[in-house]
Amino acid sequence: MNWIIAKGVLIPFLGTSLGAALVFFMKKELDTKLQNMLSGFAAGVMVAASVWSLLIPSMEMASDKGRLAFIPAAVGFCVGMLFLLALDKLVPHMHLDESEEGLKTNLQKTTMMVLAVTLHNIPEGMAVGILYAGWASGSAQITEAGALTLALGIAIQNFPEGAIISMPLHSKGLSKGKACWYGILSGIVEPVAGFLTILLASQIGAILPYFLSFAAGAMIFVVVEELVPEMSEGKHSNLGTIMFMLGFVLMMILDVALG
Numbered sequence: 001m002n003w004i005i006a007k008g009v010l011i012p013f014l015g016t017s018l019g020a021a022l023v024f025f026m027k028k029e030l031d032t033k034l035q036n037m038l039s040g041f042a043a044g045v046m047v048a049a050s051v052w053s054l055l056i057p058s059m060e061m062a063s064d065k066g067r068l069a070f071i072p073a074a075v076g077f078c079v080g081m082l083f084l085l086a087l088d089k090l091v092p093h094m095h096l097d098e099s100e101e102g103l104k105t106n107l108q109k110t111t112m113m114v115l116a117v118t119l120h121n122i123p124e125g126m127a128v129g130i131l132y133a134g135w136a137s138g139s140a141q142i143t144e145a146g147a148l149t150l151a152l153g154i155a156i157q158n159f160p161e162g163a164i165i166s167m168p169l170h171s172k173g174l175s176k177g178k179a180c181w182y183g184i185l186s187g188i189v190e191p192v193a194g195f196l197t198i199l200l201a202s203q204i205g206a207i208l209p210y211f212l213s214f215a216a217g218a219m220i221f222v223v224v225e226e227l228v229p230e231m232s233e234g235k236h237s238n239l240g241t242i243m244f245m246l247g248f249v250l251m252m253i254l255d256v257a258l259g
Contacts, residue, residue, distance in 0.1 A: 004144065005132045008151045009194035012128060013187045015155030016121070019162025020183025023170050026163075033236040035160050040240030043227035044247025045153030046219045052255040053131060053150055054216035057141035058209040072209035073216075080123065080217020087119050088225070117161050118186045120222060124154050125190035127215035129197030134208060137201065146255040153251065157227060158187060 058073040065071065128151045134142035166183035170176055201208070231240025 005136060005198065008132050008148055009125070009128055009191050009198070011148075011151040012121075012124060012154040012158050012194075013191045015158035016162040016187025016190070017184045019159040019164075020166040020180045020187075022163040023166040023176050023179050023183070026167070032234045033239060036231050036233065036236045036240035037243045038156055038160055039227045040231035040243035041247040042153050042157035043223045043231060043240075044244040044249075045149060045251045046157070046223050046227070046247075047244075048248045048251035048255070049146065049150040049153060050216040050219045050223075052252060053142065053146035054127070054212045054219070057134070058212040058216070060141045061209040061212075072207075073213040076210040076213025076215075077217040077220075079210075080214040080219075081221045082217075083214070084120070084123060084218050084221035084225070088116075114165055114182065114186050117165060118189055120226075121158070121187055121190040122193045123215065123218035124158075124222065125193030126197045126211075127219055128154065128190075129194035130201070130208070130211050130215050132194070133198045133201030134212070136198070143255060149251050149254045153247065154190075157222070158190075160230075162187065 055073050055077065058076065059069045062069040062072045128147065131142055131147035131150055135144050135147050162183045165186050166179040169179035169182055174182070197211075231237065231244060
């Protein structure tokens, strides 16, 4: 079981690392069509996972509250979204508009992207960790398939993020090796957050429903703020929508059929 958990927690980090390694093979940014498809699929998986793997188990765990079983899910969800919103306010956003571009140097913009991606990875690592912790504890509401699929969905989302960091750094003069290394480092907080969450899980059993819904809120924020705009960019937005559908259905099938 320990190896299954370790492997699952490390999967999102692998996505970031593979994306950062693209700097060795590509001279330009990721193809818009591919990025639309990856963003759409990841968004579908993460929305479905937030519902079936996080929010529904949160309410089922609080079923002893009767008609008030929604409270942990509602409170945790809102806190999770507000937490990510606060991060976005405290840390400059990944995507700078044209007016901001004229005010900041290329190095400053790249540094902000690294910091923003790194901080956004923390709650995503927590989401994977809390699911594996719930599964390891024997909770009937959380399945190994649900935790694994969520980890894969986040890895898909992290793939273009790794490239978004390493490629600009290389274009600013860093060697490909160093640019790739910085991209990889931006994702290291994810497994760290995941493993810390698992270690603390035994201490938070009573409030596990709140942590599940907190993770759901954080995930939905990333979907709404990052993935949906990315999957809708350019003339290939329909591909992003189709991939969203496929990702959502795949996650739903895995969580319900295998759970």
